[in-house]
Amino acid sequence: MPEHRSRKDAARNREAVLAAADALFARRESAEDVTMADVAAEAGVGKGTLFRAFGDRVGLLRALYEARLGPVRDAVESGPPPLGPATPPRERVPALLDAVLCFKLDNRRLVVALEESGGGSSPYQASHYEWLHRLLRDVLEEIPGAPGSDFTAHALLAATRADLVEHLAGREGVPREALRAQLADFTAGLLD
Amino acid sequence: MPEHRSRKDAARNREAVLAAADALFARRESAEDVTMADVAAEAGVGKGTLFRAFGDRVGLLRALYEARLGPVRDAVESGPPPLGPATPPRERVPALLDAVLCFKLDNRRLVVALEESGGGSSPYQASHYEWLHRLLRDVLEEIPGAPGSDFTAHALLAATRADLVEHLAGREGVPREALRAQLADFTAGLLD
DNA sequence: TGCAAAACGGACCCGCAGTCCGTATCGTCT
DNA sequence: AGACGATACGGACTGCGGGTCCGTTTTGCA
Numbered sequence: 001m002p003e004h005r006s007r008k009d010a011a012r013n014r015e016a017v018l019a020a021a022d023a024l025f026a027r028r029e030s031a032e033d034v035t036m037a038d039v040a041a042e043a044g045v046g047k048g049t050l051f052r053a054f055g056d057r058v059g060l061l062r063a064l065y066e067a068r069l070g071p072v073r074d075a076v077e078s079g080p081p082p083l084g085p086a087t088p089p090r091e092r093v094p095a096l097l098d099a100v101l102c103f104k105l106d107n108r109r110l111v112v113a114l115e116e117s118g119g120g121s122s123p124y125q126a127s128h129y130e131w132l133h134r135l136l137r138d139v140l141e142e143i144p145g146a147p148g149s150d151f152t153a154h155a156l157l158a159a160t161r162a163d164l165v166e167h168l169a170g171r172e173g174v175p176r177e178a179l180r181a182q183l184a185d186f187t188a189g190l191l192d
Numbered sequence: 193m194p195e196h197r198s199r200k201d202a203a204r205n206r207e208a209v210l211a212a213a214d215a216l217f218a219r220r221e222s223a224e225d226v227t228m229a230d231v232a233a234e235a236g237v238g239k240g241t242l243f244r245a246f247g248d249r250v251g252l253l254r255a256l257y258e259a260r261l262g263p264v265r266d267a268v269e270s271g272p273p274p275l276g277p278a279t280p281p282r283e284r285v286p287a288l289l290d291a292v293l294c295f296k297l298d299n300r301r302l303v304v305a306l307e308e309s310g311g312g313s314s315p316y317q318a319s320h321y322e323w324l325h326r327l328l329r330d331v332l333e334e335i336p337g338a339p340g341s342d343f344t345a346h347a348l349l350a351a352t353r354a355d356l357v358e359h360l361a362g363r364e365g366v367p368r369e370a371l372r373a374q375l376a377d378f379t380a381g382l383l384d
Numbered sequence: 385t386g387c388a389a390a391a392c393g394g395a396c397c398c399g400c401a402g403t404c405c406g407t408a409t410c411g412t413c414t
Numbered sequence: 415a416g417a418c419g420a421t422a423c424g425g426a427c428t429g430c431g432g433g434t435c436c437g438t439t440t441t442g443c444a
Contacts, residue, residue, distance in 0.1 A: 006421095006422095007409085007410060007411085007420095007421060008410075008411095009409070009410075009421090009422065009423080010421080010422060010423095013422085013423085030311060030312055032311035032312065035399080035400060035401085036400075036401060036402080037399095037400075037401090040424085040425095045423080045424075046423060046424025046425055047401090047402080047403095047424070047425070048402095048403080048405095048422090048423065048424050048425075049422075049423055049424065050424095051401085051402060051403080052423085056401075056402070057401070057402090112312075112313070116308060116311065119222060119224035120222055120224065120304075120358075121304070121355045121358040121359040121362065121363055122355070123355075124355065124356065124359035124363070125359075125363075146381070147377045147381065148374045148377050148378070150374075151360075151371075151374035151375070151377075151378060152378055152381075154351070154356060154360070155347075155350070155351035155375075155378050158347070158350035158351050158353055158356055159346070159347035159350050159351075161350055161353065163313045163314070163315075163316065164316065164346060164350055166312075166313040167313040167316035167317075168343075168346070170313065171313055171316070171317075179343075182340045182342075182343035183343070183347075185339045185340050185343075186343060186344055189338070189339065189382055190381055190382055198390095198391095199390060199391065199440085199441060199442080200440095200441075200442095201390095201391065201392080201440065201441075202390080202391060202392095205391085205392085227430085227431060227432080228431075228432065228433080229431075229432090232393085232394095237392085237393075238392060238393025238394055239393070239394070239432090239433080239434090240391090240392065240393050240394070240433095240434080240435080240436095241391075241392055241393065242393095243432090243433060243434080244391075248432075248433070249432070
């Protein structure tokens with residue numbers, strides 16, 4: 001039993017807001033022009049409710065992000081190869097990066113919004129980035145002959161930055177499979 | 193002779209604004225909390241003047257950026273090795289990346305501000321990015337055995353993203369030389 | 385010196401994130 | 415069931431920053 005169950009209306013409103021935000025991000029061109037008031041209206045809820053549930057804009061974005069990321073996290077932490085922990089490092093690195101790339105392709109607008117939000121040096125302070133970085137670094141560490149896995153992990157993840165993906169896939173129209181292939185080539189080039 | 197000399201007061205105010213913005217970015221913690229009104233006040237100028245001279249916030253940032261970038265551009269386009277055009281490709285690639293990294297280290301706050309500004313998929317629409325990308329890609333192209341130089345150029349540049357640099361050098365306190373060495377190792381790993 | 389064009393500057397407007405507080409709902413205790 | 419404290423609701427309200435407007439001042443040419 002959870003210590004303090006949240007009230008039923010609160011829980012339902014939370015879901016409504018999440019769904020509304022999802023719908024709006026899907027519908028609108030850029031996440032930039034989805035306002036908090038829009039989300040509240042779409043969810044049929046007051047702004048106060050929205051902010052109480054998520055704190056601020058970034059909180060909402062993060063909540064959505066975490067929800068979408070869940071399956072990937074599971075696949076990585078306890079799934080079968082080539083993503084799961086039983087995979088040999090040399091195969092797992094490209095698999096991880098491919099998974100990240102696909103995730104960002106599937107959630108472009110949301111991820112762009114999240115990576116841009118919160119001035120200063122986000123997205124590098126977000127917990128999911130730290131998780132991913134650590135994981136990738138540790139896997140790289142197990143491949144002999146790779147220098148500076150910490151920076152290498154950062155650099156590889158930087159190649160999947162949301163706005164780069166958006167630029168290539170969205171603005172320049174590079175097809176999904178081509179992008180995946182290029183990223184795969186790139187990482188392959190590194191690991192030899 | 194320029195076709196239309198701008199009026200003397202206009203020119204002087206433009207310089208004053210540039211200098212003021214420079215000073216403020218140097219003084220304040222983050223570029224995020226330098227407002228246009230601040231810049232105008234520091235320059236001893238009205239907001240109208242500021243906006244007439246630079247169009248908008250991004251315009252001001254770009255102007256500052258171009259001014260700082262000028263020397264680098266010259267060194268790359270017509271300077272001596274290892275940056276200039278006479279350098280053999282295999283040496284020029286790391287030299288270029290090192291130059292970019294140093295530039296971003298020296299202009300952290302400004303570059304972070306510029307890369308974050310203008311929603312959507314900037315910084316990939318900025319002309320200087322396109323210039324840099326093309327250049328790097330063309331140099332890579334001349335190294336045999338490197339696949340997909342277009343994406344590779346993007347990926348390498350992504351490793352010098354301003355917010356990553358800010359995170360490592362600023363937040364985590366990685367020393368300048370260490371960062372340069374890590375980037376050098378990384379690119380060396382790719383080119384073999 | 386006179387006068388139009390160009391530039392000035394700060395009051396003003398607008399849109400949005402985030403707050404506040406009077407009202408409505410929940411769930412529990414008797 | 416009734417009632418009452420705790421919790422949540424919602425939308426009017428605030429603060430702030432980017433960008434505009436327009437009456438006033440400066441410039442530079444004749």
